[in-house]
Amino acid sequence: MTQLPTVDDVARVANVSRQTVSNVLNSPGIVKPTTRGRVEAAIAELGYRPHASARRLRTRQSSTIGVRLDPVTNGISGSVLDRYLHALTEQAAERGMRIMLFTANDLVDEIDQYRTLRDGADVDAFVVTATRHADPRIDWLTAERVPFVSFGRPWGADMDAANHLWVDVDGFAGHYEATRHLIGRGHTRIGYIGWPAGSGTGDERRRGWAVAMNEAFGLDEAELELLTTRTEEGVPEARRLIETMFAAEHDLEALVCVSDSVALGAMMAVNEAGRRSFPVIGFDNTPVAQAVGLSSVEQRLDQVAAATLELLMGATGRRVLPPGEKRPGDEEGAADMRHRLVTPKLVVRRSSHLAPVEETESADAGIAPAGRHHREEMQ
Amino acid sequence: MTQLPTVDDVARVANVSRQTVSNVLNSPGIVKPTTRGRVEAAIAELGYRPHASARRLRTRQSSTIGVRLDPVTNGISGSVLDRYLHALTEQAAERGMRIMLFTANDLVDEIDQYRTLRDGADVDAFVVTATRHADPRIDWLTAERVPFVSFGRPWGADMDAANHLWVDVDGFAGHYEATRHLIGRGHTRIGYIGWPAGSGTGDERRRGWAVAMNEAFGLDEAELELLTTRTEEGVPEARRLIETMFAAEHDLEALVCVSDSVALGAMMAVNEAGRRSFPVIGFDNTPVAQAVGLSSVEQRLDQVAAATLELLMGATGRRVLPPGEKRPGDEEGAADMRHRLVTPKLVVRRSSHLAPVEETESADAGIAPAGRHHREEMQ
């Protein structure tokens, strides 16, 4: 192996100039078909591949998106970021982009990383996850005009800030659908287990349940509050809670839970209490939910990933758009396309009890990851 | 914001030459301390950061490691790769390296990706996961002399191939310890639920159980086989299996399971059968195991990540070593340092039954991810 071929080598073989080769690669439209054919043949013959770093140096673009891995593994719902990452990597590749990972210990450190990656021309844009209220990272990125999208709404006044692009899953719609499903099956006393009030995500999910309950049975907020309990995330916590809940509310018929962890705890407690046919619905459709047959609301992370890239690069673009730019692909007056809410989908399983071994879930076959096969395991 | 500062700008301010600035950055040792101080001051003053792509172009190194995300989400054990990725990203950063992700649809496609990434000088090395028997990727990487490490042994004749670096978790040791633990608690009839024979990983784990049982009770392979059942991965599968198993083997006292999925299935079946105090131990220590209080064998993925980087870059190096090179840090005749087996660790929980709400696991506080807090969830 002597040396990797360069544009010059290709040019020599195809009997054209450097730049023409470059054009064939980057704007094939402006090269005469005959010539293009010759160049493409030469490329194939030599097995030429562009040197990514040289291109980046010249164009000042890295074709890379930076994603920070959260510092803590995320319990039972950890696979959410995992699946998002996967979808993002896959779809980014289709647009010629790559995903680069990094970690940070705290928000200050994270901003420092942003700066290094940006200045080093390592990445063109960032995806920010786990956004907080009044997030300093958002402020920095906005002020520096670094392109970014957050997965998660900025819960606060700045929710509609023109230059903050975000994608999120519509938790409201998810639990609205879940609750409608239960109502449709004839249940009326449907409880809710949520996180402590104040978490935007949690509140929004509960609102889905609340609105559905109100529409169906005209319950007011006070009555709804009686059907609600709140707990920190975690299976054992939820379990204890449900036990006390059962003691108090004897006529409960079903539960909608803010997460699969909580739902799993609930399910175990329900089972323990010997109550059969007691539906429990979670959120996230984690592998555990699938494993134990828990109904859950599936975040469609491929759609979230697609939306992320659309916001960053336009509908079909192959490069990151400068922030605050009018985005091509935004047809006419199409509302402001600065954020996307992805509607999740209820996956129904027989989650009423742990007991019966359930039939294989043929109904789920179409749903993205739920229908996929388990693989043996990384080996 | 006019323009990002370059080495030349720093040089001008510090009143030295380009190259001296470069030296301060890359080999501070050869620069006179006085000068170095001046340069560092200038760097700080201007907020200079090296342009990664320019450096890469010149040095032909990317300081980036490519990792392929598996095409299928991995059920309940999906978090294993996730946690490995995290540890790898973190530790790579400490050595000035980055992690880049990519996906591929099949092995051929994956090799094509390798080629593009390598030729484009996008990555210096690869981490290969989910290795198969007689893996074409390994052959290609070896033939092309591309540095790589596989997470997972090459189960086959080439296990000791000199130029194939690999890291793996010692499944044997894991289930040996698990079984010893059960024996120590007085159990004698300990069953094993494994994967179908032939999967290297699965066979190795079972061997840990088998050896422990043989040492303690002198059982021969025929007798061990009677205590073994095999199933495909998956909770419902395992559950059905255990039910039939109970019918046949009435004196079973405990179970060691090849994975957490299988263990969860077993646990549910056990619970269903109304058997209390029936210990079940899994493998992977997934979040689910923690959530439902299942004992499991924890892969120490931070150690796996550390070993990965050591093989790739030497004990403390900051760049990827050419494959087949004698690796600095290999003290004297220290056996061949071309692979590492990381010993996993048993995490004991009250996994005998689903019933009692367990006390918080203070005992686990020291164990890496098991002791960490759940976070609310990505929002």
Place this chain on the structure above:
DNA sequence: CACGAAAGTTTGATCGTTCAAATTACAAGT
């Protein structure tokens, strides 16, 4: 004090690509 070696610093060239401007080829219109 002069000499040579080592330490410290600078200079010119280069990595492989794309940009911007210049050049040539080709077609249509008078």
Place this chain on the structure above:
DNA sequence: ACTTGTAATTTGAACGATCAAACTTTCGTG
């Protein structure tokens, strides 16, 4: 044939860093 305009192609320069070699300073030694 001759301009004129557009399409197609080529040329020189630049992106920001490091390498290799040349140069200058410092220091130890006979």
